[in-house]
Amino acid sequence: MTNTSRRHMLKLSMLAAGAGVATSQQAFGAGSLVGNLCTPDDLSLAEDDPGSHDFNLSPFVDPLPIIPVATPINFPLDPPIDPARHQRYTEFLPQKTYIQVLREFDHQYHSGIPFATRVWGFNGNVPGQTFHARYGEPVLIRRYNQLPADHVGFALPSFTTHLHNLHHASESDGMPWDWVDPGFFWDYHHVNAPAGGDPLQKQTTQWYHDHRMDFTATNVYMGLTGFYLLFDNQDTGNEHDPSPSAFRLPSGKYDIPMILHDISLGEDGQLYLSQDTNGFLGRYYTVNRKITPFLEVEPRKYRFRFLNGGPSRFYELGLNDGLLFNVIANDGNLLPKPVIAETIKLSVAQRFDVIVDFSQYQPGASIILENLMEQIRGEGPTGRKFAKGEGDPVMEFRVVPLTGPDKSRIPNELRALPKINLKEVKQERLFKFDYFGGMWTVNGQGFDMDRMDAYIEQGSAEIWTIRNGGTRWEHPIHIHFEEFQILEFNGKPLQESDVNNSRKDVLTLGPGDEVKLFFHFRDFLGCHVMHCHNVVHEDHTMMIHWHIAPPKNGPVLGAIIEPRPVMRLGTPPAGF
Amino acid sequence: MKSRRQFLSASAALPALALSACTSTGPSNLITASTESRICKKPGGPSAKYFPNVVVMTHTGRRAWFYDDLIKGKIVGINFMSVKSEEQFPVTQNLAKVQELVGNKLGQGTFMVSITTDPEHDSPAILEAFAKKHGAQEGWIFVTGKPSDMQAIYQKLGPHGGYEGAGVNHHIWRYGNEPYARWAASHAMAQPHQLAQRLSWVEVNKEPNSKKA
Structure with missing residues (x-):
């Protein structure tokens, strides 16, 4: 190609x-492309970079790899999980346990390249295996770092795996500072329960990727990504499902x-x-x-x-x-x-x-x-x-020829949006994404893992205004843990038919765009982050750190895990 | 043929050495001045492609190849500064605190390199006084040079692809481990302990037991 x-x-x-x-x-x-022009002078294209080699590859030579589905283990973890490291663990006891081992191995990106490429992946897979999770079925994933400590190259053999957009506790979210060095492991507990217990908050296509502070771009680029899919009584994963509640979306292969x-x-x-x-x-x-x-x-x-x-x-x-x-x-x-x-x-x-x-x-x-x-x-x-x-x-x-009748459907109705009640809003905040002094900033500052940028009361709702202060940049802004709905895009509500009239976790900001978001903060306590998901911008400090604190009144869900869990020493069991 | 060191000391008026002209021609550690292109004969390390190998001057008055002498084989933190802009961007003041935290490692495999964006003004003598004022120890090197050579450094290591030019880049602090080609960047005004910690992130620890868990 x-x-x-x-x-x-x-x-x-x-x-x-x-x-x-x-x-x-x-x-x-609407409006996201307005005025969105880069200066035409001094063009530097991917093709011009002397580090990038042209192998004169033909397109459409190799079949699309179908990512294998992860299979749970059927033996106990050794050492066992430490429940004290996880919020609400006994409420959501894992029903399935998985092991993923991060290693370096060879991969063929195209059959026309006369070299294998060293990549990082999970259990020998790049992308990592796809998880098929179900609501009501909590899972535990233990991930071991068996990456080469003496790796030579741009990436850092130290991982923290963020399960992007999943609703779970901070200590299982793959925070940028919860890294795991070679020879260590981390347990990730995913409750697979909808936010606030609301069935309208159920999710489908999520993914996991590395989030190591300063090295997210490099480690993702080396291969540390994969899918995590959620199914439920409507999106059942079976196009032949006789249940009247089933959407019967195309399934299986x-x-x-x-x-x-x-x-x-x-x-x-x-x-x-x-x-x-x-x-x-x-x-x-x-x-x-x-x-x-x-x-x-x-x-x-x-x-x-x-x-x-x-x-x-x-x-x-x-x-x-x-x-x-x-x-x-x-x-x-x-x-x-x-x-x-x-x-x-x-x-x-x-x-x-x-x-x-x-x-x-x-x-x-x-x-x-x-x-x-x-x-x-x-x-x-x-x-x-x-x-x-x-x-x-x-x-x-x-x-190619059809092998059987297509029983799948495209339903007319899918999942309604949760109602927005502005009376629940306790706080409004403004976050301006910009740059200064050569670094990417949020409200004028670079990321500081020791600085808390916002304390939020559990159970409350907030409105965040996200503004792009730049005139040439686009920023895909990602907010962890809770999904938002867009109230206004550049001062106007979205049309009902707009595909962004949805629950979302990534907001694309064009130059000068300003967007108002509504969300709740529920179910767990502790730290999360918001950042630009151009991961190069993220690694160059375009990130903030926020914290869900106990409510002043009413019940508290979860607990702050103190001291914060650290990586544990251990090697994978035989066969992994 | 002269030894490389001799060449360095004898080459006061060399044109800029672009990294793309730096090719390996054999095991010799020598360099020849016989062609205009000034080919560097020393094979580059794993990070050679990221760094221009131009001739610069240090605050101690030493002439040095930027990549070969200041980066290669080292763990290094790199920032941009100028004497005149220190008041507006007090990065040297902040890095002085980082220096204290790096402690004994400074100069023993770990180095700090501060690159002036005002080479017209910041002569080696001015940088020497500036370094002394900030208590720079051996292992913290301030760098100036011919503006055209310095431009090659800004283009490669400056933020935003280098095209914003000098003067707007004082908040980037690049750090890495050259022999392992590990490079990242953080904010030059970050808390000093966070920057010092980052230099240890890129160290290579082959024994997991050596780390706290």
Whole structure:
């Protein structure tokens, strides 16, 4: 494959800025692209970086890797879990236990590369295995660090695994400072219960990734990502489910998680990452860690769970044949009803679950998933968009004969939004994302793990105004632990049909954007973070630290674990 | 042919050495002045591609190759400063406290490198006085040089891809372990103990028992 962004940039350079940005208003927040132009001088493209080698690869050579599903262990942990390290452990006793061992191993990013690439992954998998979790079924995951202590390269062999957007206690959230060095392990307890006990707060497509302070971009780039999917009595994971409550969404081999990363390789075939603090753009698109793969699909419905794994690139995904996406979930939350979209815009860490119906195609047909977003620097897109059919190819769908009837459905109604009651709001806060002195800042300051930026009363609701102080940057802002709903985007409420009228955990801020968010803070006490999920910005201090404190009145849920748990010494059991 | 050290001391007016011109031509540790391109014959370490190998001057008046002599083989914290901007960006004052916490390791494998963004004004003599004022010990090196050579450093190590230029980069503090190619950055005004701790993060501890748990 040759990355075509330069070709397209040149070919499309006569297009007026903004032309073509209006085709998918449903798929991104209003106003997010306004004025979103990088300066055209001093262009530095991924192709120009001397550290990035062009292997002249052909697209669609390798099949899309289907990520294996994690299987629980059937023996007791040794040493056993320490319940005192976990909030509400006895209320949510784990029903399944998993072990993941983080190691370094060789991976083939494309069969045309004459080298294996050293990567980091979980139990020999990159991406890590997909967890299939169910509401009402708490799990425990023990993760061991068996990464090489003397690793030579940009990443740090010290991990902390954040389960992105899951509602669980701070000590199981993979805080940036809860790292685990080689030879040690950490137990993560996931209660798999909806926030506030509200069934409308249930989630679907989540993911796990490294969050090591200062080294998140490097460690994610090396491979430390994977999916964590949640199922319940509606999203049951069975398209044949006879239960009247079941949505019967495409399931099994027709439900495919896909994580997008863009990478560059040095001439030795090893991952290359620059030191540019604006962000990093890779030469090659990968899906499930394979460069521009293909997937054989039957002429029927599929559920694709798209996730932008970063480090910095923004995507606008479209299908070259005019095929539409039925968007059913935003950031891992089922929408009130499906939204039909030509394209979907994904900033780093965002997820969209879509249903694509290939039933109109005959075997032999080929459909290309392409990225229509032009981006030449790490800090954000240029604001221009490629014409359909002329985007950068991301992967190919090849239609093969149908093997059985398609019993899956696209329901008209999915999951209603929780009602917003502004009378519950006890506090309003303003957070301005900007830069100063060469570092990325929030309210003028860089991240300080010892400084608490906000104390929040458990059980209360708050309104946070998130403002982008920059004129050239886009920031995908991620808030841990609780999901928000957008009250206003640049002073206006979202239209009811807007796909961002959803529960969310990533907010994409275009230059100058200001957004008001509403959320509750429930169920556990302790520390969490908010940060830019352009992980290069995050590593360069664009993060704050907030804390849920006991309520002044009423019952307290959870407890502050003191002293804060630390990594424990231990090696994985035989067979791992 | 001269030894590399001889070459360094004899090359007062060398043009900038771009890293891309730095190639290995064999086991020799020598350098030749016979071509315009000034090829560095010393093989680079694992982090060579991240650092320009330009000739700079230290506050002690020593001429040095930026990468070969100040970065290679070391754990190092790197920041940008200038004597005139210290009042507005008191990073040297903050790093003086980091120096205290680094303690005996300073100069023994761990180094601090402070790069002026005002080379026209900050001569080695001015930097020497500035270093003395802030109590800089051996192992904390202030760096100046020809503006064009310094520009190569800003372009590579400055924030925002270097294109914001000097003067807006005083809050970035890069740190890393060169032989292991581990590099990250933090805020130069972060609490001193946090910066000192970061220098230990990039150390290589092969024995897990040596760490607290």
